[in-house]
Amino acid sequence: MDRRTVLRATAAGGAAAFAGSLWSGAALAAPAQPGVGPYGPLGTADARGLQLPAGFTSRIVARSRQVVAGTSYTWHDAPDGGACFAAGTGWIYVSNSEITTTGGASAIRFNADGTIASAYRILSNTNRNCAGGATPWGTWLSCEEVSRGYVYETYPQGGLAAVRRPALGRFNHEAAAADPVRQVIYLTEDETSGCFYRFRPTVWGDLSAGTLEVLVAGTATSGPVSWTRVPDPDGSPTYTRQQVSGAKKFNGGEGCWYADGTCWFTTKGDNRVWAYDAVNQRIDLAYDDSLVIGGTAPLTGVDNITGSRSGDLYVAEDGGNMEIVLITPDAVVAPFVRLTGQSSSEITGPAFSPDGSRLYFSSQRGTSGSSSGGITYEVRGPFR
Template identity: 55%
Template sequence: MKRRQLLRHSLMAAIASPLLSPALAAARRATSAAALAPLLDDTWFDEVHQAVLPRGASLRIVARSRHSAVDGGAYAWHGAPDGGACFATEDGGWVYVSNSELPDAPGAPDGGAGALRFGADGSLVDSYPILEDTRLNCAGGRTPWQTWLSCEEHATGLVYECDPLGKRPAVARPALGAFRHEAVAIDPGTGLAYLTEDEPDGCLYRFDPKRRGDLSAGLLEVAVADGMQLGWQPVSDVGAARKPLRYQVPEAARFRGGEGIVWHDGHVYFTTKHDNRVWKLQVASGRLAVIYDASLVDEPVLSGVDNIEVAPGGELLVAEDGGDMQIVALTADYQPVPLLTLQGQDDSEITGPAFSPDGSRLYFSSQRGTSGRSRDGLTYELTLPPAVRAG
């Protein structure tokens, strides 16, 4: 850990984005310093959960695959928990939704997605499915109108729009394309949706709905690049009846294994796993930048980049698929700082980081737990110290 703390000071200076003005960078560093101060050097080891946590934080397991999360509940928490998000409820509580990356195979349970409902006091009060009869549901994204988009990660995978409360049936959104989906982020200002593709030569897509807040129809486009400047060209065969989407536009920009994606403050941030990079797209200008590249150091703090989330203080949190089983914060000047480390789970990956509406709790999963098997996933709640929440 000490070696990594030394490395973090020099890593990001070489690839800091030119889009971040000095004044804005200084302002964000001030906010970030206040938020992350308790995390940098003051940690403790939770022997019960075999985890390194920030001083003052606490960890609990809220769900285990194949087991009911609530006493007497009929719903067994799904295996291979993956992407997730939190939604506020009218009673002051919240819901954490989570995908299941299980395949649809004979004798095996479906993928789909499930939900954990919490009361205003943080107690777990209910658990239920919100999507069934799908497969390999990897990541996804939340919408500004408070639904969950669950993405299937296979060659003809679709995006499904789900009700976090489980009261309305999930609906397929084929207008978003049939491909190996990973994640979705929606710009609340324009209503445009940005989608990643988990292929070694995958693409970045943009969906412009005919009506704001309605994903049933619209224009699907793929990114094309002129250096680090992105433009967009329409995809004609969104159902991939004749050719995979990524090959329909020869000029399409290639990204090496698109993973998590999130919108924040006029930018879309996304990760690519095969080159261990984090990218930033300024949506107004189409300007692209690499803000983290693990190849620039011999022993990177962050590797196996996967799901991505924005912390209350504005830092980016990146979950590791492999690596050192960490959730790593990228501060305002893109320095990597470990937030949490799980030990004894080397055959798993961290998935689904998402904050409760008040920012006091961070939910995430270890997809395969301590056994390394999808049927033994663990879903956690990290309660943060007050100083971090205030940031």
């Protein structure tokens, strides 16, 4: 399959173009607070150990080191970041493998009725592929979470070899999100003094060349920001995060999601969800567990993030009480799903099917607490 065919196959509904934000400036006037979610309380655990609101059901679609049902493909260890892509009348879910030196990414192709059609490898023998992001042209950016790591552009449809994209910078990559309006890729860095970057391709849709920039701002948690070019994206001998004076530092960059003029990203070191307003070039706090008023913070261990068509943000926990917690456009924080019996794991890779009816995610270490025990789930129900 050539690149032109890939573009035609995905143009009708790639994950990067999914979801429109309903958030307003008023909603960002103060960080989100606990409240009653749109789907009500969580029920008792189902047969797979998932607590879900009424009307939602779960199934397991893959387990590490086990053959994916209906295929001959063995699912990878330590499933991490993921995304969904339209594929004919069905869709594809891709998932990274956060394993040292033998990581990479795999894909599961689903038929229109949700049955599994095939599963296969799209990236092999790379290093701690943690999160990443989907592009509007239907590729998956798989990011290496190691010092001076690379971003690899992969092809969920199969048939094309993955391509290393050094122009996006060499650093401790975490996640990526495409902004088709400004034609940039936003990038997070998993360091205690990491930065927030954007990459401006010379030609939109071609990541072989372009300019890497870093966000520059003061020490405040909200306000106007600017961007400055990173002199040496290779990060050697000086790390990219140390090259620009005034670059704003973030405590452990994690998930990243773009929708309707805003790039949302998370930082695990301080349990925050940030909103970069690309239209007005400013940042604000959408959530901060230390600013929850009264009671226990409903979201801790802040990690991967995705969005739904309603504008709800879905934030996965690394630790915490093993929940995916949603933040609504009117700034209400509430749990959506809780995994029981998996306290030594983390939730990774949340992503919606192109029609918004199914949510995919993984428990990286499952009930065993080992990278060989990963479990990938699907949740169906009346998503708004």
